[in-house]
Amino acid sequence: MDWNLWLPNLWKATVETLYMVGISTIFTIILGLPLGILLVVTDRKGLLPLPLLNTIVGAIVNIGRSLPFIILLVVVIPFTRLVVGTTIGSTAAIVPLALAAIPFFARVAESGLREVDKGLVEAAQAMGCTNRQIISKVLLPESMPSLILGVALTIISLISYSAMAGAIGGGGLGDLAIRYGYQRFETEVMIITVILLIILVQGIQILGNKLAQKVSKK
Amino acid sequence: MIEISHLSKVYRQGENELAALNDVSLTIPSGEIFGVVGVSGAGKSTLIRCVNLLEKPTSGSVRVDGIEMTGLKFHELREARKKIGMIFQHFNLLSTRTVSGNIAFPLEIDGISKKDRQEKVQELLSLVGLSDKADAFPAQLSGGQKQRVGIARALANNPRLLLSDEATSALDQQNTSSILSLLRDLNQRLGLTILLITHEMEVVKQICDRVAVLKEGRVLETGKVQQLISNPKSHISQAFFPPFEKILPNPSTLQTAITFIGPIADQPVLSSLAKKFDLEANIIGGSIQSISGSRIGRLHVVLGGQRTNEALNYLRGLGLLVEVY
Numbered sequence: 001m002d003w004n005l006w007l008p009n010l011w012k013a014t015v016e017t018l019y020m021v022g023i024s025t026i027f028t029i030i031l032g033l034p035l036g037i038l039l040v041v042t043d044r045k046g047l048l049p050l051p052l053l054n055t056i057v058g059a060i061v062n063i064g065r066s067l068p069f070i071i072l073l074v075v076v077i078p079f080t081r082l083v084v085g086t087t088i089g090s091t092a093a094i095v096p097l098a099l100a101a102i103p104f105f106a107r108v109a110e111s112g113l114r115e116v117d118k119g120l121v122e123a124a125q126a127m128g129c130t131n132r133q134i135i136s137k138v139l140l141p142e143s144m145p146s147l148i149l150g151v152a153l154t155i156i157s158l159i160s161y162s163a164m165a166g167a168i169g170g171g172g173l174g175d176l177a178i179r180y181g182y183q184r185f186e187t188e189v190m191i192i193t194v195i196l197l198i199i200l201v202q203g204i205q206i207l208g209n210k211l212a213q214k215v216s217k218k
Numbered sequence: 219m220i221e222i223s224h225l226s227k228v229y230r231q232g233e234n235e236l237a238a239l240n241d242v243s244l245t246i247p248s249g250e251i252f253g254v255v256g257v258s259g260a261g262k263s264t265l266i267r268c269v270n271l272l273e274k275p276t277s278g279s280v281r282v283d284g285i286e287m288t289g290l291k292f293h294e295l296r297e298a299r300k301k302i303g304m305i306f307q308h309f310n311l312l313s314t315r316t317v318s319g320n321i322a323f324p325l326e327i328d329g330i331s332k333k334d335r336q337e338k339v340q341e342l343l344s345l346v347g348l349s350d351k352a353d354a355f356p357a358q359l360s361g362g363q364k365q366r367v368g369i370a371r372a373l374a375n376n377p378r379l380l381l382s383d384e385a386t387s388a389l390d391q392q393n394t395s396s397i398l399s400l401l402r403d404l405n406q407r408l409g410l411t412i413l414l415i416t417h418e419m420e421v422v423k424q425i426c427d428r429v430a431v432l433k434e435g436r437v438l439e440t441g442k443v444q445q446l447i448s449n450p451k452s453h454i455s456q457a458f459f460p461p462f463e464k465i466l467p468n469p470s471t472l473q474t475a476i477t478f479i480g481p482i483a484d485q486p487v488l489s490s491l492a493k494k495f496d497l498e499a500n501i502i503g504g505s506i507q508s509i510s511g512s513r514i515g516r517l518h519v520v521l522g523g524q525r526t527n528e529a530l531n532y533l534r535g536l537g538l539l540v541e542v543y
């Protein structure tokens with residue numbers, strides 16, 4: 001095995017993974033969090049009960065979550081072209097990655113927000129808070145530890161999804177492992193990429209735990 | 219201060235209807251501490267939540283300071299709520315905010331400037347005796363301290379009315395007493411009207427001027443605590459002084475329950491009675507309680523002798539309440 005040849009490959013793949021996962025995480029939070037809030041707020045027992053909207057959004061989220069990622073990857077190709085102007089490469093992979101993670105994170109955020117003690121919302125209402133204030137000053141800060149852990153969980157899922165991005169030429173560590181390790185029987189490459197992925201996942205989880213603990217004052 | 223009339227609240231769950239409140243009418247005078255007492259499920263929480271409309275009444279009217287709460291638009295209701303403080307059994311403090319942050323919360327909501335907020339928070343901290351805990355988080359406080367934070371927060375907008383939903387029910391004896399004396403103190407110093415609900419007679423006994431007994435969504439009785447307690451037929455009196463059992467009938471003796479109110483409870487009435495009418499006065503049960511500062515006692519006495527009827531009249535003449543079994 002020629003280290004000089006594929007060390008740059010390893011570096012490139014790592015950057016691709018970080019790029020795909022990083023950008024799709026940002027979009028996932030920007031779009032998934034409001035969706036999670038919407039699911040909580042429009043619930044029958046929520047701040048602003050809108051059962052019909054709640055059911056529709058809930059159904060869409062469920063559909064998004066039940067689609068296997070590899071299928072989603074292909075199904076959204078036309079949409080990907082519309083958004084980023086290309087259907088292959090790391091940037092193109094970001095679209096399906098975010099689309100898969102948004103409903104996932106929406107549910108994770110929803111359950112985190114639901115954990116907030118009903119009594120706190122009631123106290124805020126008794127003080128004359130608007131719904132907007134309740135969301136921004138009560139629900140979000142109080143569920144922050146859960147939300148941070150939810151983001152870590154989502155990033156880890158995205159790392160795992162991103163291994164399939166090779167199917168549309170997205171590259172990344174998972175792709176490297178498959179191409180060298182599986183297709184060319186270069187076992188060392190596979191092992192090293194897998195170790196890198198494990199370190200990445202562990203790192204994210206530890207970071208998430210630390211941050212959540214720091215934010216939680218319970 | 220609060221005028222509740224013909225208030226009803228019906229919860230619907232599918233086919234079932236549950237009348238949590240049934241035609242409740244109460245008047246809570248300004249400057250008083252008004253207790254609503256009843257067992258769990260009586261509708262107490264529902265009642266207090268109808269006052270600031272956390273719960274929407276099914277019918278009836280709730281007036282606070284002359285304002286009909288049920289008729290307010292949403293933004294009017296929010297403004298009205300800012301003038302009504304509320305404290306809770308489980309405190310409901312924001313865990314991610316410090317004590318100061320929690321107390322500042324309603325001020326923030328009201329758009330008060332940071333500098334004014336800090337000033338007001340300092341004042342409230344010293345009012346509830348927590349100046350040294352300003353930067354602590356709720357998780358670092360005892361139950362009694364948490365409730366003090368709750369009280370400070372409830373008073374931030376200078377309300378004239380405080381609603382208390384079982385505020386001492388999660389506290390031990392000692393903390394309960396200290397929170398109750400704080401409430402009494404605030405009531406006297408700030409002229410704060412307090413509507414408190416509780417399932418504990420002790421709370422009524424310690425601080426309430428007036429009380430209503432709620433059962434299955436209805437008001438059984440209401441009035442001044444002192445008056446109710448001196449009426450042996452009232453629920454309040456019976457809660458403090460459980461009815462005496464009738465003991466073995468002896469035709470030559472008279473079983474009586476004698477209620478003493480005020481200073482006379484401290485005088486040796488019975489021994490002088492025994493001498494005066496040449497009786498045997500046998501105390502077989504009873505207790506003396508201190509209620510809102512005045513003493514009320516109720517004794518179960520068996521009188522034996524020739525002049526028992528004379529003795530009873532004498533006791534009544536002294537202003538004691540005498541019942542014969």
Ligand SMILES: Nc1ncnc2c1ncn2[C@@H]1O[C@H](COP(=O)(O)OP(=O)(O)O)[C@@H](O)[C@H]1O
Binds near residue numbers: 229236238256258260
């Ligand atoms: N949101 C609700 N939906 C249905 N029933 C309720 C609801 N809130 C309270 N109840 C019922 O109303 C009755 C009175 O409850 P509550 O006011 O909480 O009593 P208390 O505070 O005296 O214990 C109870 O039977 C309770 O089960």
Ligand SMILES: [Mg+2]
Binds near residue numbers: 262263264384
């Ligand atoms: Mg209750």
